[in-house]
Amino acid sequence: MLAILFDTTKCQGCERCVDACVQASGKDEAAAAADRATTLDGLSANRLVTLRRVAPGRFARWSCMHCVEPSCVSACLVGGLSKTRQGPVVYDADKCIGCRYCMLACPFHVPRYEWARTAPFMRKCSMCFDRVSKGGQPACVEACPNKVMTFGERADLLARAHELVERQPNRYLPRVWGETEFGGTSVLYVSDADLSPAGWPAKQAASIPSVTDPLIKKTPFIGLGVGMSCWALSAVIRRRDLLGAKGASREGPPSQSHSTKEDNRD
């Protein structure tokens, strides 16, 4: 599974990765530049990657994290999002109906919508899937002048990140972001500043599909159970009414006793 390792101590915040992304994804550069100024966090349908300030002078690339167990993939009701075998989470615009549930479901708040269009689609980073599947590198990784990002197999990068963190304890905080959060992501971070202000959860945060999947697997049985118990309950009550009517017919007028008793109660 492919992944990106990002070293915030090397990033000087020039955002050449963003320019490369805008060019590689064929977006309008002027619109992307305008979105930098007018959006809250720099992400938009024209600007699929941005740098988010985590501490003075420290920046973290912010874009789709390509989660190992992606929430958006489980949320999309038409299956328009999928986790590929190679690692990137990709979007099939031909399936999308525009319900925007992925935007609500993403724990990193990444998917963006083309609000300016009459027939809009969701947009997010695809880790340059077309380039990557041909053996290339994502545009942002290539463009970085400081070689902040490393692209490769997730397992290798994890090992490398741990090695970095252990060898240089003065330089890095003892944590590899993206290793376990929400079930792990395919964009990993080593940093000397805490990434929580940018929106990272605690280490133990469970992946969202691991919460919702067991629940949704139960639903057919819940539905069936409710139906069966309704049927059984009504059979019991019908039987009781029948017996009650038989008993009542010996004493007095049938079928009235039940309701009059209830009427008098209030």
Next chain:
Amino acid sequence: MIDHNRSWRDLLWILVMLGAMAAIFRLWFGLGATTNLTDSVPWGLWKILNMVAGVALATGGFTVGFLVYVLRLERFRPLVKPAILIAFLGYGSSVFALTLDIGLPHRIWHLLVMWNHHSFLFEVGWCVMLYFTVTIMELSPILLERLRLRRAAGILHGIAFGVVVVGISLSSLHHSSLGSLFLVTPQRLHPLWFTPLLPVHFILSAMGGGMMVVVLAKILYARAYDPPSVFGDARAAEAPLGPDFPMAQRLAVIASGVLATYLMVKLTDLVARGNWRALVAGTWESWFFVLEQVLLAGLPLTLIAWRRTRRSPVGIGVAAACAVLGLLWNRMDVGIFGYFRTAKVAYFPSGIEWALSLGVLAAAVLVFIYAVENLPIFDTTWRARQEARQRFPSTFDPATMVWRASLARGIDRVTFIAVFTGALGWLVLYPPYRAPKRGSVAVAPPVALDVERSRLRLGEDGKASAVVFPHRDHQQRLGKEKSCGNCHHLSMPQDHSTPCVRCHQAMEASTDIFNHDVHLASLARRVPGHAVFAANWVCSQCHPNSEAKSALGAKPCMGCHQQDMKPTRGLHAGADWRRAIGYRAAMHGTCIPCHEREKERVKKPTLAMCGTCHQNLRYRERTQLASAP
């Protein structure tokens, strides 16, 4: 009685007309132009009020069906038809609103053929579709009988129990799944509302609130068409209340029992998870939560527990109305308000969103009114009423030569309303009249890093002191792409290497580069509520409230702009940044220290002389040693 209702109906028609215009605008101009939805708040009024809350209001269809068909409480049988009609209209209206809410309405059929059975939304979608079919099947005997198709109606009557049970199963699934929809946002939804028990909360509140909707409908129907049936005959001393009142009252009691359970589950969960602290935190969320719980459970329970209000139709009606409002408020809290804090922006629906939302609800109410007037929904007195209704046909009176358009007929009134509402709606709702959502900050195009011109002319103001600066040469020598930071100490937002002259505008004097107006406008846009009464918040972002509003006490630029101005050289942070020093001082300060250092290293003493750069100066001046500027 008819006249009394007519003004209400006119109001509903006005809403429907506005809603129709809103729907046309939405289809023509698209979601972004017509709604206030943003990337931060992707789900708005149509999803939450019309789908999530609309479906919750329609729960009466399955709860009353459960009471009558499964528990065999025959006393509620007269309420089955209205309850199912409400369910049909609730689901129909929410499906309609949802179709307009999704970005690509023409692809709504994708739900049928493209399955993702990991998605709660998929489950909700299918259950809503199937249950909508169930309500149609449950409702069609009434229509079929009206059309005198007794045989078809008989078949449907035969399978009624099975259909009801299927409906109950489907309802129990999707009413809880509507709550599960929000389980995917554990770190974004406010802790007052987020809990793993959301599905349980949703189905309990929907069941209680849905029964209250049926109670409310029954009481309002009686108020409008048949007061003695519920409100009784004031002259009869023996029975002050109508014969149907116990039915409504008993249903309200059952509903309040469900709501009491809901309240207990909710509060227990809040305490057990330790989120009660958010309740006493005194934020607006805690007030919203209190309001919602008081409306949904507190007030109805009190009104029903108190003997005097329990025995009055008005008391029961008010209790039911409170519960319905509380249910709506609760869904808005979970779906919209609960996200504001983490989204860092507030969302208020646009006029078009309100118009479509209320228009769809108004259309549902109109259909309901039409159905109860013309079909045996509540009782069979409709036929008598219909005959008793007076008719005022529009006629041409030949004697007076006057066209007597009395506006008594529905079609006349609706045409009249449509013409005026159309004009009004255009004025109020036409999307291009709205202010553009995007800010209009002028943004300079990014300067390409590898400048095409290898030589820049510095200070080219026609004077002899102009300098030809080999930009590419310096770039190559000082470390290529990483060299920018050696000279360019600071870039404007969006830029990699802002030209020096952008800020150092005058040759000698310093320039004020801080644009106060742009900062005011740009900060005001971030205030929740879009710059209404923004001043207090905006000013205090830079000027501490305790100090005079002057440049001296204000926050330094880098307090906010660390990220987008990218200082690449250690400038002293401070208020000075609001003024850029003169161009000559800036250039000398940048070039000379570096040249001074370099001349030692490369053993070339002329490197720091004026003439090295100012090559068109006279020889004597060129050979003079450079002095500090």
